[in-house]
Amino acid sequence: MRRPKSSAKKTKAASTSGANPSKGPTRGKRVKAPAAPKETMYVEEKRNLEDLWQAAFPVGTEWDNMDKLSEINWNFTNLESAFEEGGELHGKKVYMFGCTEPQMLEVNGERKVTLVPIVVVVVSPIPPSDKIGIKSVQRETEEIIPMKAMKMAWIPYIPLEDRDKEVVRLKTQIYTMGCTQRRSALKHLKIERVKQYDYCLPYIQPLKADEHEDDTVVDIMYPLEPPIVCDFDWELDELEEFTDRLIKDEELPEDQKDAFKEYVKEQVRERKRTQRQAKEARKKAIEDIDPETRAAFENMRFYKFYPVQTPDTPDISEVKVAYINRYYGKAHVVM
Structure with missing residues (x-):
């Protein structure tokens, strides 16, 4: 006689749900060990104007010597603080260019000729000039040519905190002399053309x-x-x-x-x-x-910034001078 389906289901359920004495106690759920706490990484926050001095092209520096400027950790926090609130250049419209001065300095216990980076700041409502001078002891003649002939121009400087904003909405008061000549392309230029860059001097009438x-x-x-x-x-x-x-x-x-x-x-x-x-x-x-332009020229002021003394940099306190170049003469203020 066939059993009812309902009783078969009950029998099966009983056999599967019952305890099996031959097996040990039921294994508990594995608990994951807590992860070791990660070591906190501190990344020094970049200053807003940290690369300002590097944005000013070192005019007249030989291309082969450009890399030497990064061999020493030069510090221009004095330049940065001059543009911050309360600083001497805060809120003023300026035009900046870089240059270098070879000096005999003690570096890591050794006296050697060292290229010291300099930043010259011109306080002016208008660009000091759109020309560049080319002159050296080796060159018999002096040339005054447009900056664009040497791929140079005054370029607006954008502080770090503003670089994610639309450039058209920014109103900068800082312009730096930039150069778009690519070093990788120098090998395709004539030697005389390359040498022109070595003899460039920022010009002012x-x-x-x-x-x-x-x-x-x-x-x-x-x-x-x-x-x-x-x-x-x-x-x-x-x-x-x-x-x-x-x-x-x-x-x-x-x-x-x-x-x-x-x-x-x-x-x-x-x-x-x-x-x-x-x-x-x-x-x-x-x-x-x-x-109006004459008044601007008569009221221009020149600031010459040397690097700040730090434990990582050579002592330059005895080599600071006010002289800029044959066109600009002397700076009004040396920092």
Whole structure:
């Protein structure tokens, strides 16, 4: 006789739910051990203007020496604090450029020539210039050319805290001289073109005569082997006596006397011509300048910033000078 389905289900349920005496006690649920606490990582927060000094292209520094600037952990917190509230440059419109000064310094117990980075800040409502000067002792002539010819321009500086914002909405008061020339492309340029960057100087049109405009001294480099290198002052030196003295000192062969004298005369003529052209150019620039621009130039102030002394940097306290370059002259303030 067939059992009812209901009783079969009950029998099966009874057999599966009953305790099995042959098996041990039921194993409890595994509890995961608590993870070891992670060590807290502290990352130093970047300062808002930390890379400001690096944004200013080091004009006139040889490309091969650019990497040397990062060998020392230079600190320009003095530049940063000048732009913060209460600082001397806070809220002012400025134009900045970088440069370098080679100095004999003690680095890690060794005295060696070290490139010291410098930042020059020009307080002005207008750009100091859109031109660059190219001049060195090795170059006989001086060139004043547009900054864009050297791929340079005044670029707005954006503080770190504002770099995630739309640039069009930002109103910066800080502009730095930037250069878009790629180092990787230098190998495709002519040597003379690359050397131009080594001789670049930030330019500004002087409204007053500089200290060299009426200088009566010319640099002589007479082409011999080795060359004769000396200074000749056309007001104080008498050419005949000057030449005879060089012959007497066995620096100049006697058979080169006439050629040397003619060379010196040509150098003097060229120097006087250059001075005359500089005076005329300055005079014309002053005449053509509008009153507002002239007032801006007359009220410009130059600040020269050296790195701050830290335990990681060499002592530069004895090498600070106010002189900037032949166009800018001296800084009003040295920091």
